[in-house]
Amino acid sequence: MTESMPKWIENFVNRLAQLPRSSKRLLMLLADVIGIPLVLWSALTLRLGTIHHEPQGSNWIYVAVLFTSVLVFTRMGLYRAVIRYLGPRAILAVFTGVTTSVMLLTVIALLWPRRAIPVSVLPIYWAFALIYVGGSRFLVRSLLNFRWSNGTQRVVIYGAGGAGVQLASGLVRSGRYHPIAFIDDNASLHGSTINGLEVFSPRSLPDLVRNEGVAAVLLALPSQSRRRRQEILKSIEPLSLLVQTVPDYGDILSGNARVEDVRDVDAGDLLGRDPVPPNARLLDACIAGKVVMVTGAGGSIGSELCRQIIRLQPTQLLLFEMSELALYTIERELKALLASEGLTVDVVALLGDAHHKHRVKEILQIYGVQTIYHAAAYKHVPIVEQNVVEGIYNNIFSTWNAAEAALEARAETFVLISTDKAVNPTNVMGATKRFAEIVLQGLQQRSSHTRFCMVRFGNVLESSGSVVPLFREQIRRGGPVTVTHKDVIRYFMTIPEAAQLVLQAASMGKGGDVFVLDMGKPVRIADLAKRMVSLMGLTVRDDENPDGDVEIVYTGLRPAEKLFEELLIGTNVTGTEHSMIMRAMEHSLPWHQVQQVLDDMSLALSRFDCDKARQLLMQTVAEYKPTGDIQDLVWSRKAALAHTELKNVTALQTRRLRVSTPPHGPTGH
Known part of the structure; x- marks a missing residue:
């Protein structure tokens, strides 16, 4: 089909598409009322070789053919069909409808006493009617679905399966992109035409880019593994094409997305690691049929924990969150999820700060909470570094108070969401998270009924x-x-995978356990940035390519930031029932010693003594090695003001001394 069309035709088609359904049905019926008698007249003319059809008085046959055809077409649903979405089933309906109407007409023609038309006309009429009825409808379908490609990107679809075909149809309807071909790994499809688009080998993609002006690749591979999708992304990367993908099948099947809702490549595809299927027994051991609470329920990890917990059918799920907006957002999402999936979990949204022990304890006792996932924390390294006191309060004292409340309320399980930055920390955030681990290890020594574990x-x-x-x-x-x-590396994991492993690790805890998740291979951040630039259809601007689109700037490590992170303190680690969860055997402190440090820390914080607080962190977390001076903004400002005030006092004293002393020194008598 051509890629352009006269404007008046485009306007006509647009107006036609906007008509109400009843008007469109009436137009189809009107077209058949006019067209079917003309088809019979054309068949008679061809058979008889003249436009004069004898004998006279046979005009009733036109009424009969129209009546039988409309009756059969109505019965077959041809006037109810949505023309824009006609498919293979419509061809069968047209064939069946036309054939049935011709058979009825044949019976009438044979039984009528005075033969109106030769029987030999009927096969010709049948062929003409098929062409007219089917052709008219598919012509209108083609007009409605015409690829108005003016100003739209030319794209290829990677994947000629069911998702690819649906995507091509959806894109044609939306006009957002102009699909010109399929790419598929299946050699048996190469050279064939599907939905009007030719299927090419992946090796043909550079030629399509060069010769056809392809600007983007749309991945229609929702069922492929992440590893395979990463291989495909690596093969496309050198071409600097925009790469987008269809949603996952889960979102499509649940009705949360359509195939044509293409989006940026999922970050998980950049890692290329397929998640290990969960162990169902481990997954719901601490959840199914229990009352569960998630602190920090509106955060990235907390909200994903809630999504997965709710599907494991607890009797109640308590959302505990200090941010009103975050709590409102996650509550709405979960209630929509309950409705869409027919779940009956009682979701309770509670505002509060885990630092307030009495508030937490009251909630745990009143609702009879059995399992707590403590995800509330400050995690941004530079911000915590610049707000030392609040970082210690939120990451250490909130954890302590929430854990003490769980102990007193006799909860069964308390799970702390920790971080790799707790290992050999160089920053306050990492040190506070390791301190929180030590607090729970100490509390476990006092507990006979509550299991404390860390992930x-x-x-x-x-x-x-x-x-x-x-x-x-x-x-x-x-x-x-x-x-x-340029050399900084980090471990990465998708949020759903991390949350799933947290839920499974919690069920294996015996008390005081530190579980470490297998994060796979670390990722070089500079390489990740370059890949993202390429997969968004752009090029990196550097010395080798000064005309590139996007520059990568290296800003230097931030205060207390490390080049690489670690997951283990030492090497004492054992496996567990899950291949991606390890149990670390790490040192702990007796509770009386932890209690003393907490008391000293509380006194230091009440005096806003960041220096003392950092000393206590270093004393408790032996591996904590700060890389510079205290960065707390208020502490630094206070010190600067004190220094300025001291300078002013010194300067004033000096001026007074000069005024009170004669120019030539003291005069004797």
């Missing part, structure tokens, strides 16, 4: 403050993309 993992993709959404935003703005150091 430690690295960065999660697409979480608030993570590099992937930041890089995506910077690339869309045209750069620069900021990377702290």
Whole structure:
């Protein structure tokens, strides 16, 4: 089909598409009322070789053919069909309808006393009617679905399966992109035509880019493994094409997305690691039929924990969150999920700060909470570094108070969401998280009924403050993309995978356990940035390519930031029932010693003594090695003001001394 069309035809088709359904049905009926008698007249003319059809008085046959055809077509649903979405089943309906109407007409023609038409006309009429009825409808379908490609991107669809065919149809309807071909790994499909598009080998993609002006590749591979999708992305990467993908099958089947709702490549595809299927027994052991509470329920990890917990059928799920907006958002989402999936979990949204022990204890006792997932924490390294006191309060004292409340309320399980930055920390955030682990290890020594355990993992993709959404935003703005150091590496895991493993690890805890998740191979952040630039259809601007689109700027490591993170303190680690969950055997402190440090820390914080607080962190977390001076903004400002005030006092004293002393020194008598 041509790629352009006269404007008046385009306007006519647009008006036609906007008509109400009843008007469209009436137009189809009117077209048949006019067209079917003309088809019979054409068949008679061809058979008789003249436009004069004898004998006279046979005009009733036109009424009969029209009546039988409309009756059969109505019965077959041809006037109810949505023309824009006609498919293979419509061809069968047209064939059946036309054939049935011709058979009825044949019976009438044979039984009528005075033969109106030769029987030999009927096969010709049948062929003409098929062409007219089917052709008229598919012609209108083609007009409605015409690829108005003016100003739209030319794209190829990678994947000629069911999702690819649906995507092609959806794109044609939306006009957002102009699909010109399929790419597929299946050699048996190469050279064939599907839905009007030719199928090519992946090796043909560079030629399509060069010769056909392809600007983007749309991945229609919702059932492929992440590893395979990563291989495909790597093969496309050198072409600097925009790469987008259809939603996952789960979202499509649940009605949360349509196939044509293409989106940016999932960050998990950049890692290329397929999640290990969960162990059902481990997954719901602490959840099914229990009352569960998640602190920090509106955060990246907390909200994903809630999504997965709710599907495991607890009797109640308590959302505990200090941010009113975050609590409102996750409550609405979960209630929509309950309705869409027919679940009956009682969701309770509670505002509160885990630092308030009495509030937490009251909630745990009143609702009879059995399992707590403590995800509430400050996690952004530079911000915690600049707000030492609040970081210690939220990450250490909130954990302590919530855990003490769980102990007193006789909860069964308390799970702390920890971080790889707790291992050999160089920053306050990491040190506070390791301190929180030590607090729980100490509390376990006092507990006979509550199991305390910790789950430690690295960065999660697409979480608030993570590099992937930041890089995506910077690339869309045209750069620069900021990377702290060309050699910095990090462990990454998707949020759903991390949450799933947390739930399974919690069921294996015996008390005081530190579980470490297998994060796979670390990722070089600079390489991740370059890949994202390429997969968004742009090129990196550097010395080798000064005309590139987006520059990558190295800003230097931030205060207390490390080049690489670790997951274990020492090497004492054992396996568990799950292949991706390890149990770390790490040192702990007796509770009386932890209690003393907490009391001293509380006194230091009440005096806003950041220096003393950091000394106590270093005393408790032996591996904590700060890399510079205290960065707390208020502490630094206070010190600067004190220094300025001291300088002013000294200067004033000096001036007074000069005024009170004669120019030639003291005069004797």
